[in-house]
Amino acid sequence: MKKYYLLSPGPTPVPPEVLLTQAQPMIHHRTKQFSAILDNALEGMKKIFKTKNPVLLFTSSGTGAMEAAVVNTLSAGDKAIVIRAGKFGERWGEICAAYGVDFIPVDVEWGTAVDPKVIERLLSENPDVKAVFSTLSETSTCVAHPIKELGEIVSKTDAILVVDAISGLGAQNIETDAWKIDVVVSGSQKGLMLPPGLAFATVSKKAEAAIEKSTLPKYYFSFKAALKNLAKNTTPYTPAVSLVIGLEKAVEMINSEGIDVMLAKYERLAKAVRAAAKALGLKLLAEKDAVNGATAILMPEDIDATKVKNILLDKHGFEVAGGQAQLKGRIIRIAHMGYMDEYEMISVIAALEMTLKELGYKFTMGSGVQAVLNELSK
Amino acid sequence: MKKYYLLSPGPTPVPPEVLLTQAQPMIHHRTKQFSAILDNALEGMKKIFKTKNPVLLFTSSGTGAMEAAVVNTLSAGDKAIVIRAGKFGERWGEICAAYGVDFIPVDVEWGTAVDPKVIERLLSENPDVKAVFSTLSETSTCVAHPIKELGEIVSKTDAILVVDAISGLGAQNIETDAWKIDVVVSGSQKGLMLPPGLAFATVSKKAEAAIEKSTLPKYYFSFKAALKNLAKNTTPYTPAVSLVIGLEKAVEMINSEGIDVMLAKYERLAKAVRAAAKALGLKLLAEKDAVNGATAILMPEDIDATKVKNILLDKHGFEVAGGQAQLKGRIIRIAHMGYMDEYEMISVIAALEMTLKELGYKFTMGSGVQAVLNELSK
Numbered sequence: 106m107k108k109y110y111l112l113s114p115g116p117t118p119v120p121p122e123v124l125l126t127q128a129q130p131m132i133h134h135r136t137k138q139f140s141a142i143l144d145n146a147l148e149g150m151k152k153i154f155k156t157k158n159p160v161l162l163f164t165s166s167g168t169g170a171m172e173a174a175v176v177n178t179l180s181a182g183d184k185a186i187v188i189r190a191g192k193f194g195e196r197w198g199e200i201c202a203a204y205g206v207d208f209i210p211v212d213v214e215w216g217t218a219v220d221p222k223v224i225e226r227l228l229s230e231n232p233d234v235k236a237v238f239s240t241l242s243e244t245s246t247c248v249a250h251p252i253k254e255l256g257e258i259v260s261k262t263d264a265i266l267v268v269d270a271i272s273g274l275g276a277q278n279i280e281t282d283a284w285k286i287d288v289v290v291s292g293s294q295k296g297l298m299l300p301p302g303l304a305f306a307t308v309s310k311k312a313e314a315a316i317e318k319s320t321l322p323k324y325y326f327s328f329k330a331a332l333k334n335l336a337k338n339t340t341p342y343t344p345a346v347s348l349v350i351g352l353e354k355a356v357e358m359i360n361s362e363g364i365d366v367m368l369a370k371y372e373r374l375a376k377a378v379r380a381a382a383k384a385l386g387l388k389l390l391a392e393k394d395a396v397n398g399a400t401a402i403l404m405p406e407d408i409d410a411t412k413v414k415n416i417l418l419d420k421h422g423f424e425v426a427g428g429q430a431q432l433k434g435r436i437i438r439i440a441h442m443g444y445m446d447e448y449e450m451i452s453v454i455a456a457l458e459m460t461l462k463e464l465g466y467k468f469t470m471g472s473g474v475q476a477v478l479n480e481l482s483k
Numbered sequence: 484m485k486k487y488y489l490l491s492p493g494p495t496p497v498p499p500e501v502l503l504t505q506a507q508p509m510i511h512h513r514t515k516q517f518s519a520i521l522d523n524a525l526e527g528m529k530k531i532f533k534t535k536n537p538v539l540l541f542t543s544s545g546t547g548a549m550e551a552a553v554v555n556t557l558s559a560g561d562k563a564i565v566i567r568a569g570k571f572g573e574r575w576g577e578i579c580a581a582y583g584v585d586f587i588p589v590d591v592e593w594g595t596a597v598d599p600k601v602i603e604r605l606l607s608e609n610p611d612v613k614a615v616f617s618t619l620s621e622t623s624t625c626v627a628h629p630i631k632e633l634g635e636i637v638s639k640t641d642a643i644l645v646v647d648a649i650s651g652l653g654a655q656n657i658e659t660d661a662w663k664i665d666v667v668v669s670g671s672q673k674g675l676m677l678p679p680g681l682a683f684a685t686v687s688k689k690a691e692a693a694i695e696k697s698t699l700p701k702y703y704f705s706f707k708a709a710l711k712n713l714a715k716n717t718t719p720y721t722p723a724v725s726l727v728i729g730l731e732k733a734v735e736m737i738n739s740e741g742i743d744v745m746l747a748k749y750e751r752l753a754k755a756v757r758a759a760a761k762a763l764g765l766k767l768l769a770e771k772d773a774v775n776g777a778t779a780i781l782m783p784e785d786i787d788a789t790k791v792k793n794i795l796l797d798k799h800g801f802e803v804a805g806g807q808a809q810l811k812g813r814i815i816r817i818a819h820m821g822y823m824d825e826y827e828m829i830s831v832i833a834a835l836e837m838t839l840k841e842l843g844y845k846f847t848m849g850s851g852v853q854a855v856l857n858e859l860s861k
């Protein structure tokens with residue numbers, strides 16, 4: 106009977122209205138009915154991506170769309186720049202390596218954002234760079250890279266800018282067209298309030314030109330096949346029909362609030378959680394450039410963050426994320442994106458206070474919750 | 484208010500018990516709870532595949548698992564044999580071509596099965612062939628290839644046998660281990676009674692050795708990454724959580740009946756539909772080697788099969804498939820796999836009779852339904 110609070114940065118909770126669409130009887134995907142749903146969902150996605158570019162849909166994890174972005178725009182031996190400031194930035198490098206793309210790694214300290222000047226210098230020193238790969242919201246550290254500035258810089262070169270917005274889209278502002286981003290990839294299970302299983306990619310005109318030159322092998326993740334089918338409101342292969350039906354509903358819900366209203370809400374939730382952490386005497390992993398979709402809180406030196414995470418789940422029912430790689434045991438990550446509200450932020454901070462007390466940490470009980478309330482009532 | 488009868492060879496209807504699992508609140512995938520579900524589902528899948536080999540899970544259409552089978556077992560320039568007897572056999576060739584695999588096409592007339600002796604001769608003439616790609620149930624023609632015989636032949640060579648059982652698994656008998664098949668791929672939306680979005684691959688010891696030698700590029704569809712994660716009851720990337728929860732339920736339902744009981748049921752349904760077609764004076768596309776999961780019925784020369792398909796859907800609510808490529812306008816395909824029963828076969832034949840009458844075809848009204856009843860009451 107214990108209630109389960111899913112407050113991890115993906116998968117995020119799915120609204121009941123969307124869940125109910127998943128229980129509807131199956132329909133065929135090569136029908137006018139399904140084509141209308143797909144079209145409606147992907148047209149609605151353009152408002153969330155803030156783009157007029159086509160939005161491609163793939164049945165896969167977000168990682169599938171990352172791979173698609175690499176194999177559809179590059180050729181073996183091409184040079185790229187990969188911004189690595191956490192686990193997901195590293196993934197761009199792993200995919201490039203798997204396909205023989207020669208990349209310049211830009212390693213940034215975990216918990217900080219890339220300096221756009223570094224990219225500007227690298228691009229001028231390496232005019233043969235074909236693509237710059239970045240992350241919007243690096244979930245492993247909860248840091249946002251300056252995508253707008255990167256767009257200004259990269260758009261002046263022949264390179265394309267490819268951004269992983271898997272955990273960012275819907276929670277962290279991204280303006281695909283205004284910021285001149287050529288390919289933005291995303292996934293369904295974060296800000297979009299859907300179960301995992303769908304991935305997306307936007308494709309600019311500049312990216313379409315890169316697609317024409319790309320010789321890396323691809324089949325399932327072919328942008329060309331997806332673009333050709335999109336024009337007929339269909340997909341090359343059987344899509345995850347029920348998830349697409351859920352997508353139409355979730356996108357409708359987001360757009361009826363308005364994406365900017367949603368973004369402002371997550372910013373408020375993020376500020377409240379950050380204020381609570383400080384009130385409890387805890388440090389944030391990222392004081393600067395923190396994302397709005399999740400917050401990484403450093404646990405006190407003498408307290409194992411994995412223990413905190415486990416007590417939060419086992420005793421209190423709160424699913425938060427721990428740290429990955431070198432951050433394992435040092436941080437917990439609380440999400441504020443998707444179908445989440447103010448009262449869940451109050452609750453998770455309350456549960457964190459009880460957990461920290463149990464582990465012997467000294468602080469004024471209730472000061473975290475008080476900070477959340479103060480921030481939210483501003 | 485019109486009722487919708489989904490009788491296409493994929494997606495197939497999903498049982499209400501499985502649909503309801505899809506409406507459950509989201510849970511996190513890196514939890515003991517989800518690992519237990521995944522393990523239970525994939526262990527249960529072994530009974531359906533009739534194998535002791537590991538069953539890998541991918542979030543993708545079935546085509547993704549086909550691509551995975553190619554890129555994980557071969558290297559560029561490797562030689563393969565591709566059996567092409569329809570649209571899905573051709574897909575193996577397209578994937579090989581996309582990845583620079585040099586393949587010998589074995590083109591078989593649409594509506595017929597491959598002669599195993601042809602493969603035996605080709606393998607002895609080409610001892611450097613690394614893999615033979617076949618289809619269990621070629622959905623575009625509703626024909627089954629002699630996989631058991633192919634297994635006997637291929638297992639005596641250094642080549643591996645790779646079988647697309649996407650539309651076959653659960654409806655058409657396949658004995659992965661007894662028939663010595665190295666890789667069997669499948670999808671969720673056919674015999675498994677699930678929405679589309681999950682794909683599977685079994686991997687034999689011989690296939691594992693091929694994986695070690697394979698140098699084709701891969702990332703998302705890596706068998707090595709999937710095998711490594713499977714050992715920890717997890718997946719390399721966020722899986723389609725809700726579909727996996729549905730899979731556990733569907734697999735439990737199939738295994739509680741017993742896979743052989745299910746297969747016998749579909750055989751009965753197939754026989755009944757074939758008998759009905761004959762009673763109506765219609766020809767089957769495949770008189771020999773017909774699959775049990777679906778039946779392709781040739782429409783009379785002067786009747787456009789697309790018109791039949793459309794009237795069946797628009798007027799009567801029955802979703803059947805038409806023909807693909809050169810069979811467009813010539814056949815309709817009625818499925819009998821997944822969550823389907825005797826009474827839906829009676830109903831679809833009844834609707835077909837009314838449609839044919841409307842189109843001016845001469846026959847004794849009710850003779851099709853009578854044939855179904857006669858066959859089912861045997």
